[in-house]
Amino acid sequence: MVLVVPLKILLFLILLPYLPKTVNSSEFHSIGDEQTPFLIDICKVYGPKSILFLYAESTKEMEMTTLMFKWIRTLFREGIASTNLHFSQLNESLYYLKQTTRPYFIALISNFNAINEFSLATSTFDMSSAVWLVIFIYKENSFNYCHNPPGNIFHLTFNTEMMVRCDTENILREWYSIDTNQIEINDIATWSLEKGITKMVPDFIYKRRNNLKGIIMRAVIVKDSTFINLKEDGQLGSTFNELLREICVALNFSFDIVSEVKEFGRWNPEENTWTGAIAELYARRADISLAGFSITKDRLNAVDFALPHIITKNYLYIHKPEIFTVKWSSYFRTFTNSVWMAMFGVFIVAWILLTFLKMKYGTDRKIRYLLIDNFMEIWSIVCQQGLADFSGRSSLRIIYLSLFLLVTVFWASYSATLISILTSVINILPFHSFRSFIADGTYQLAVPRGTSYYDKFANSKNPLAEKVMELMLKVEKLPINEFEGFKIVCENRNLAMYTSDELNSIENFKIPCKVVRIETGHRNSFAMVLSKQNPFTDLINFQ
Numbered sequence: 001m002v003l004v005v006p007l008k009i010l011l012f013l014i015l016l017p018y019l020p021k022t023v024n025s026s027e028f029h030s031i032g033d034e035q036t037p038f039l040i041d042i043c044k045v046y047g048p049k050s051i052l053f054l055y056a057e058s059t060k061e062m063e064m065t066t067l068m069f070k071w072i073r074t075l076f077r078e079g080i081a082s083t084n085l086h087f088s089q090l091n092e093s094l095y096y097l098k099q100t101t102r103p104y105f106i107a108l109i110s111n112f113n114a115i116n117e118f119s120l121a122t123s124t125f126d127m128s129s130a131v132w133l134v135i136f137i138y139k140e141n142s143f144n145y146c147h148n149p150p151g152n153i154f155h156l157t158f159n160t161e162m163m164v165r166c167d168t169e170n171i172l173r174e175w176y177s178i179d180t181n182q183i184e185i186n187d188i189a190t191w192s193l194e195k196g197i198t199k200m201v202p203d204f205i206y207k208r209r210n211n212l213k214g215i216i217m218r219a220v221i222v223k224d225s226t227f228i229n230l231k232e233d234g235q236l237g238s239t240f241n242e243l244l245r246e247i248c249v250a251l252n253f254s255f256d257i258v259s260e261v262k263e264f265g266r267w268n269p270e271e272n273t274w275t276g277a278i279a280e281l282y283a284r285r286a287d288i289s290l291a292g293f294s295i296t297k298d299r300l301n302a303v304d305f306a307l308p309h310i311i312t313k314n315y316l317y318i319h320k321p322e323i324f325t326v327k328w329s330s331y332f333r334t335f336t337n338s339v340w341m342a343m344f345g346v347f348i349v350a351w352i353l354l355t356f357l358k359m360k361y362g363t364d365r366k367i368r369y370l371l372i373d374n375f376m377e378i379w380s381i382v383c384q385q386g387l388a389d390f391s392g393r394s395s396l397r398i399i400y401l402s403l404f405l406l407v408t409v410f411w412a413s414y415s416a417t418l419i420s421i422l423t424s425v426i427n428i429l430p431f432h433s434f435r436s437f438i439a440d441g442t443y444q445l446a447v448p449r450g451t452s453y454y455d456k457f458a459n460s461k462n463p464l465a466e467k468v469m470e471l472m473l474k475v476e477k478l479p480i481n482e483f484e485g486f487k488i489v490c491e492n493r494n495l496a497m498y499t500s501d502e503l504n505s506i507e508n509f510k511i512p513c514k515v516v517r518i519e520t521g522h523r524n525s526f527a528m529v530l531s532k533q534n535p536f537t538d539l540i541n542f543q
Contacts, residue, residue: 034168035135036074039106041196042133043080048104051075052093053084054121055107056114064110087114090121103130109138115145115153122155128535132162134175147185152177158212158535161205163188172197178215206542212253217536219255220277220286223262224481243309244290250543258286262480263450267298267459276450278302281531288534292526294452298459299529304537308525310502314453315517316437317497319489321428334417343410350403351378357395382407434520438467443496445471446485449478453498486511500524 043051053071055064068084075082085093093103109115115138134154136146145153146166156162156177164173164185172189186208190198201208248254265278273279277293280286282302295305332340354374355367363370377387381403431437437445445468447453457465457472473495479485485497490513501517530537 036071037193038165038191039071040074040078041191043075043078045197045199046104046131048080048131049101051080051082051104051106053082053106053108054087054090054093054118055084056110056117057086057088058113058117059108059110064108087117087121090125105130105132107132107134109134109136109145111138114138119153119155125155126533127155127160127162128157128533130161132160134162134164136164136166149175149183152180152183154183155180156183158209159205159538160535165191176209178212206539209539210251210543212251212536212539215253217253217255217287218258218285220259220261220280220289221257222264222277222289222291223260224483225264225291247540247543251539255288255290257290264291264293264448264452265299266450266452266455267302269459274302278529281529284531287531287536289529291528293529295525295527296452296455298455299452303529303532304534306528306530306537307541308527310526312500312502312524312526314498314520314522314524315501316434316520317486317489317499317515317517318430318443318495319493320514320516321430321493331418334414346406347378347382350399351375354378354396354399357393357399361393378403384408384411429516429518432518434518434522435464437496437518438464438471441471443471443494444473444492445496445498446473446479446488447498448482448485449475449480454478486513486515489513489515500526502526 053068055068072082072084087107093105107118109118138145146164154162154175156175157180158176158178160176162175164175165171166173170191171187172191173185174188175183175185177183186201188199188201188208190200192198244255259280261276261280263276265274265276267274274282277286277289277291278299281289292310293299293303293305295308299305335343351371351374354377355370358370358374359367365373380387381400384407387400430442431440437443454472454475457468460466479488482497482499485499489495489497490511496518497515498520528540530540
């Protein structure tokens with residue numbers, strides 16, 4: 001036993017030059033003194049509520065524990081809670097962070113093994129879900145990992161927020177990745193003991209990260225979509241054309257159409273899969289779909305939506321009815337209520353005025369008989385009949401003559417208006433709202449196949465939606481797009497088409513027959529979709 005210890009010591013001394021360089025106790029003490037004021041200034045500027053320190057298990061535990069204790073105590077005095085974990089516990093760290101804001105991580109790279117451990121830990125972690133500060137205190141002459149990292153060693157994405165400090169340099173840099181194979185490095189701030197943190201770029205990341213450097217996104221389009229289509233020359237047409245062109249130019253990227261599908265995509269509960277363009281994005285065979293998708297709860301769980309750029313109303317479209325009729329109310333629609341009231345008011349005034357004048361000039365008739373006689377005279381004038389007794393008094397003659405002229409103008413206007421009403425066709429609609437459509441029950445309902453219109457009713461537990469599904473055509477009989485749907489509506493007078501009113505603004509979209517649209521009270525929001533957790537979604541929304 002006496003000889004064992006010297007042999008171990010001798011073996012350690014022989015292998016020491018070949019072992020990875022680590023940080024000794026005095027170096028850790030020096031590091032703690034140099035980095036502490038820097039950490040305090042970082043916390044003052046960016047204001048994290050709590051901090052989680054990360055370091056490698058390969059680091060000397062005693063020295064690292066001492067350093068962590070010093071930093072945690074210092075930050076506690078500044079009112080910031082903090083703790084420390086190993087890199088291997090990174091995925092477990094989210095269980096410790098019970099807060100609404102994004103977690104703030106400070107990773108300490110102390111040796112070559114720490115780089116490998118941190119790289120392994122980040123390979124299964126969403127780096128965009130936290131804010132990072134990485135401090136390299138590892139100096140290696142063979143390769144400078146801090147200034148020139150090989151590839152995307154920490155599995156960064158475009159929307160990752162990571163600041164890096166190389167040892168005790170006064171330059172702070174940000175790391176992120178555009179194509180996931182290379183890290184982009186930019187100077188964002190400086191630090192000094194006297195001035196603290198001095199920012200060099202805008203705070204909002206998408207004001208400084210606005211160049212995708214020609215990256216090509218994989219795109220899927222919906223065949224015969226009313227919002228976008230692929231022309232024979234390979235150019236895009238319809239409403240998304242200008243929008244996409246502006247975004248591509250502004251952000252310096254392009255897209256390659258990798259597939260063309262027939263449907264937008266809906267959830268199939270029987271097969272537990274998505275269909276159409278949504279399926280391509282969900283399986284990550286594409287990055288973006290160049291079409292207008294309705295925003296629904298189910299789709300939000302499968303893909304990312306850009307901000308809505310079109311908000312429309314949904315209507316029921318039916319073939320314009322040919323049956324018409326004349327209602328009894330048509331005879332009273334010739335004039336408005338105010339005109340009818342004015343006419344009757346004039347007749348009543350004339351009736352009273354005639355009675356008053358005849359009483360003034362003297363008469364032997366009783367008042368009630370006088371009222372009846374005057375009423376019959378006025379009614380005779382209205383019916384364009386003559387008078388049995390035409391008074392010689394000028395005042396009475398003026399009243400009679402005025403009534404005759406007024407009645408003549410009245411009947412001429414009434415006849416012209418009535419003829420106009422009787423000769424115009426009045427369509428009798430079978431229903432005037434979505435609820436009355438369901439209550440009527442004589443029409444079937446069609447929606448474009450593979451769209452959210454079908455899921456809106458099929459996946460709803462609302463009793464009204466269940467009644468709608470009873471009127472819905474079978475999935476295999478649904479039209480593939482809006483144009484095919486209107487062709488069926490024109491052929492079947494007992495079929496209603498449920499779709500958006502945005503069709504009216506689309507060029508060269510012609511409905512084969514005359515249709516009538518009925519308001520449903522439903523609204524729809526259309527937006528582009530990207531694959532779930534796509535790093536470029538927020539950037540496109542910012543543009």
